[in-house]
Amino acid sequence: xxxxxxxxxxxxxxxxxxxxxxxxxxxxxxxxxxxxxxxxxxxxxxxxxxxxxxxxxxxxxxxxxxxxxxxxxxxxxxxxxxxxxxxxxxxxxxxxxxxxxxxxxxxxxxxxxxxxxxxxxxxxxxxxxxxxxxx
Numbered sequence: 001x002x003x004x005x006x007x008x009x010x011x012x013x014x015x016x017x018x019x020x021x022x023x024x025x026x027x028x029x030x031x032x033x034x035x036x037x038x039x040x041x042x043x044x045x046x047x048x049x050x051x052x053x054x055x056x057x058x059x060x061x062x063x064x065x066x067x068x069x070x071x072x073x074x075x076x077x078x079x080x081x082x083x084x085x086x087x088x089x090x091x092x093x094x095x096x097x098x099x100x101x102x103x104x105x106x107x108x109x110x111x112x113x114x115x116x117x118x119x120x121x122x123x124x125x126x127x128x129x130x131x132x133x134x135x
Contacts, residue, residue: 001050001123003074003098013077013097028096030059031073032125037063040125047128050074052121055100058128072125074098 006012007029009021016022030050032042042048046061050072059074067073077099080092089095103121 001052001072001074001101001121003102003121004076005073006076010077013079016079017081027060028058028075028078029062030075030125031062031064031067033067033069033071034063034065035069036067036072036125037061040127042125042127047131049126049128050101051124051126052101052103054103057097057100058095071120072123074101 007025009025010016030048032040037043040048042061042063044061044063047058048061049056049058057074057078075098078092078096079090080096083089083091085091094100101121101123
């Protein structure tokens with residue numbers, strides 16, 4: 001898994017409350033290679049869970065010809081400003097933010113910046129049986 005890539009519509013974790021930008025990117029999307037999607041029986045737009053030893057997040061599938069087999073791309077910083085405050089989901093970050101699946105052990109930390117390295121992290125992709133549609 002490669003993570004930390006920013007969506008063009010947003011700045012870091014911000015601007016997700018702007019309706020025009022959310023209309024362009026309404027859901028968190030992970031990129032997966034055609035061969036990997038086929039082996040997992042995934043179609044464009046299917047909802048999946050990406051699971052690491054740290055945690056799991058829900059993402060929508062985007063099948064890409066330019067992705068190398070065996071690698072997925074996970075978006076950065078998803079949360080849902082439309083969620084009511086105090087609902088227990090941290091505005092959806094517990095379900096959709098890449099921070100939930102990012103290891104925080106020494107092997108993955110950048111001491112100079114205090115952030116995880118943007119290097120490969122082992123993960124598993126699992127199709128969600130309940131396909132919720134758009135968020």
